[in-house]
Amino acid sequence: MRSFFTHAPFRLYLGLLLLAVCIVVGGILPWLAPGDPLVWYSAPRNQNPSGAYWLGTTSLGQDVFWLLTYALRNSIILGLIVAGLSTVIGVFLGLAAGYAGGWLDRVLSFFMDALLCIPTLPILILMAALFGGQLALPIVGLLLVVFNWPYPARQVRAVALTMREREFINVAWFSGESSSRILIRHIFPYIAGWSAANFINTVLVGISTESALAVIGLSSAQQATLGTMIYWAINYQALLGGKYVWIGSPVVAIVLLFIGLFLVSSGLSMQSAAKRMSV
Amino acid sequence: MHLLRFIAGRLVVYALVIVFALTVLFFVPRLGPTDPVEAMLAKVASQGAYMDPAQVDKLRQSLIDTFGLGGSLWEQYGAFVNRIVFSADFGPSLSMYPTPVMELIWNALPWTFGLLLSSTLIAWILGNFVGLLSGWRPNSNSSRVMEGIAICLYPIPYYILALVLSILFSYVWKIFPLTTTIRGAPWSWELVSSIVWNSFLPAMSIVIVVFGWWVISVKAQTSALKEEEFARYARLKGLSDGRILTAYILPNALLPQITFLALQIGLMFNGSLITEILFDYPGLGLLIYTAVLQGDFNLLMGTISLSVIAVATATMIIDLIYPLLDPRIRHR
Numbered sequence: 001m002r003s004f005f006t007h008a009p010f011r012l013y014l015g016l017l018l019l020a021v022c023i024v025v026g027g028i029l030p031w032l033a034p035g036d037p038l039v040w041y042s043a044p045r046n047q048n049p050s051g052a053y054w055l056g057t058t059s060l061g062q063d064v065f066w067l068l069t070y071a072l073r074n075s076i077i078l079g080l081i082v083a084g085l086s087t088v089i090g091v092f093l094g095l096a097a098g099y100a101g102g103w104l105d106r107v108l109s110f111f112m113d114a115l116l117c118i119p120t121l122p123i124l125i126l127m128a129a130l131f132g133g134q135l136a137l138p139i140v141g142l143l144l145v146v147f148n149w150p151y152p153a154r155q156v157r158a159v160a161l162t163m164r165e166r167e168f169i170n171v172a173w174f175s176g177e178s179s180s181r182i183l184i185r186h187i188f189p190y191i192a193g194w195s196a197a198n199f200i201n202t203v204l205v206g207i208s209t210e211s212a213l214a215v216i217g218l219s220s221a222q223q224a225t226l227g228t229m230i231y232w233a234i235n236y237q238a239l240l241g242g243k244y245v246w247i248g249s250p251v252v253a254i255v256l257l258f259i260g261l262f263l264v265s266s267g268l269s270m271q272s273a274a275k276r277m278s279v
Numbered sequence: 280m281h282l283l284r285f286i287a288g289r290l291v292v293y294a295l296v297i298v299f300a301l302t303v304l305f306f307v308p309r310l311g312p313t314d315p316v317e318a319m320l321a322k323v324a325s326q327g328a329y330m331d332p333a334q335v336d337k338l339r340q341s342l343i344d345t346f347g348l349g350g351s352l353w354e355q356y357g358a359f360v361n362r363i364v365f366s367a368d369f370g371p372s373l374s375m376y377p378t379p380v381m382e383l384i385w386n387a388l389p390w391t392f393g394l395l396l397s398s399t400l401i402a403w404i405l406g407n408f409v410g411l412l413s414g415w416r417p418n419s420n421s422s423r424v425m426e427g428i429a430i431c432l433y434p435i436p437y438y439i440l441a442l443v444l445s446i447l448f449s450y451v452w453k454i455f456p457l458t459t460t461i462r463g464a465p466w467s468w469e470l471v472s473s474i475v476w477n478s479f480l481p482a483m484s485i486v487i488v489v490f491g492w493w494v495i496s497v498k499a500q501t502s503a504l505k506e507e508e509f510a511r512y513a514r515l516k517g518l519s520d521g522r523i524l525t526a527y528i529l530p531n532a533l534l535p536q537i538t539f540l541a542l543q544i545g546l547m548f549n550g551s552l553i554t555e556i557l558f559d560y561p562g563l564g565l566l567i568y569t570a571v572l573q574g575d576f577n578l579l580m581g582t583i584s585l586s587v588i589a590v591a592t593a594t595m596i597i598d599l600i601y602p603l604l605d606p607r608i609r610h611r
Contacts, residue, residue: 248446
């Protein structure tokens with residue numbers, strides 16, 4: 001742990017700091033909210049930022065600050081679930097493909113390549129339009145997992161392929177260790193650092209794609225996410241009314257969250273690359 | 280001979296990928312809890328248009344054709360693939376009746392294509408230039424600042440940047456137009472300048488993000504490559520810095536970028552869809568959005584199928600040419 005902090009690049013610290021701010025705002029503050037900020041007319045309409053309403057209120061009478069905490073919470077939860085499932089599925093299938101080889105490898109590789117070629121957003125838009133103009137968050141999450149597991153899978157497969165030829169794997173093999181033990185004890189540590197970086201990156205992609213869908217009004221209207229906040233602000237002419245704080249706060253939150261995620265992800269991959277070099 | 284076999288193998292994979300994509304598109308409307316045809320009819324009815332039963336039946340038949348819902352599942356699938364691949368016919372648009380969907384798509388396609396192509400090209404040239412220079416002296420202050428800026432720009436989604444740009448340059452400072460209006464006679468200077476003027480902000484939102492990525496990756500490439508043996512040899516030979524950069528390092532730094540492009544095309548396409556919607560830019564994205572808002576399912580199915588196939592094709596083409604460009608890879 002000590003070596004982690006002394007050798008971690010500066011960008012990792014900065015990213016972790018940004019993420020910590022986002023997690024405090026999205027993870028802890030929603031518990032302190034005075035009421036459900038999504039309810040219309042729970043506050044006076046069209047207020048400018050003041051002591052009572054830190055970021056002002058919306059034209060629908062919602063407190064922007066508390067709405068933002070809820071939106072950040074929902075977006076982060078969605079990103080974490082999508083990234084968690086994609087990484088687990090991707091690492092598992094990637095290891096299976098790379099380690100087993102043969103027809104299993106060929107079939108899995110085909111699905112990875114095919115899914116990587118298909119753009120996600122048009123498919124999501126199609127589904128949203130067909131099913132009543134909106135997609136519930138769990139369905140969006142599920143679809144994002146379907147389209148995002150190939151990224152870790154392809155990388156893990158490539159690592160597993162080279163692993164099979166490595167000396168220490170042979171040693172382990174000939175000293176009678178079982179294949180599952182080789183996978184867990186010897187191959188997994190190799191891909192763990194990279195998988196962590198990829199996990200963070202998938203959080204980013206998940207939140208970004210849901211927000212893209214939400215900005216054009218095709219994600220869930222029952223839940224606040226960063227994208228739906230932007231959608232409502234655009235829809236109620238927040239810009240023409242000069243209410244820049246209403247539309248600006250989710251935009252700033254997304255930018256800070258994404259820069260934080262990217263810094264952590266690239267910091268982690270730099271670190272795992274440096275670790276591999278030193279071995 | 281090896282090359283031919285390689286290309287043939289790739290084409291087989293490409294055909295399989297397209298079949299897979301079509302299969303996904305085929306099953307999506309069938310996955311949902313609601314019948315899309317009835318949902319569509321209900322939507323038309325709710326818009327207050329009165330239709331006599333004969334008209335409703337006709338519309339239902341046309342929708343059943345669009346979704347290929349007649350006959351057994353196999354017949355439906357065959358008809359669906361046949362319509363998309365071999366006749367490229369998606370029927371008439373329902374909201375702009377009776378203009379064929381393909382005509383609307385053909386009108387929109389040059390806009391999306393032009394936007395993506397020009398902004399990718401600009402970002403690529405700028406990014407390579409700045410990336411090479413900052414990779415040459417990776418520890419200088421200006422190089423660090425450049426990388427810092429790039430790192431802050433790259434993770435921002437296109438549509439967020441589009442939003443920020445339109446807030447700044449269309450609302451706060453009214454420099455660029457808020458929505459796209461193209462005017463001018465064909466082939467006139469006025470038309471060209473109007474297109475450039477209106478495309479500037481949408482293009483910028485893509486250029487800036489992609490530029491960030493090129494700087495990050497080209498810098499990393501360059502600073503690694505300049506330590507390689509061949510670069511050291513060139514330096515010992517007494518070549519100038521400029522020549523080492525352009526003739527020795529640049530070609531090697533270019534190759535991995537092609538792979539990256541293959542992975543990014545889908546993301547860039549996604550991004551341009553939303554950017555177009557935000558700027559009212561008359562491309563494929565706006566067409567998809569119109570289709571969603573109007574409940575025009577013929578148009579929706581057409582635009583989505585075409586964009587999925589286009590992105591898959593572009594990705595496969597890049598995948599195919601990459602090994603042909605890299606002399607170090609041999610086909611055995």
